[in-house]
Amino acid sequence: xxxxxxxxxxxxxxxxxxxxxxxxxxxxxxxxxxxxxxxxxxxxxxxxxxxxxxxxxxxxxxxxxxxxxxxxxxxxxxxxxxxxxxxxxxxxxxxxxxxxxxxxxxxx
Numbered sequence: 001x002x003x004x005x006x007x008x009x010x011x012x013x014x015x016x017x018x019x020x021x022x023x024x025x026x027x028x029x030x031x032x033x034x035x036x037x038x039x040x041x042x043x044x045x046x047x048x049x050x051x052x053x054x055x056x057x058x059x060x061x062x063x064x065x066x067x068x069x070x071x072x073x074x075x076x077x078x079x080x081x082x083x084x085x086x087x088x089x090x091x092x093x094x095x096x097x098x099x100x101x102x103x104x105x106x107x108x
Contacts, residue, residue: 013027014027015027015030024102024103024104025074025103026069027104027105028074028103028104028105029069029072029074029077030067030069031105031107032074032077032078032080032081032105033064033065033067033069033077035081035086035107036050036064036065036077036080036081036084037065039081039084039085039086040065040084043084043085047061047062047065050084053083053084054079054080054083054084055083056080
């Protein structure tokens with residue numbers, strides 16, 4: 001007996017695929033958390049030292065690095081990556097075909 005398995009190609013945003021609200025923002029937050037983790041590792045500092053630079057308690061940083069982004073605005077996360085030495089550039093451009101614009105994060 002075989003089970004029928006149906007697969008659906010991802011849109012590239014798991015939050016949108018799950019039908020969650022604010023899916024683009026949630027994806028950007030998730031990617032920023034990955035970058036925070038990378039910056040901490042690249043600097044070779046502890047979570048305690050990173051938390052101090054970022055102005056948060058170490059337990060809050062630990063939760064954040066585990067993907068618990070509730071309570072952290074996009075603005076605050078961008079401030080965290082700056083505190084760890086990354087430059088942030090924000091670019092606005094017209095959307096194509098008069099559709100609603102979208103957000104994305106590009107990491108150099």
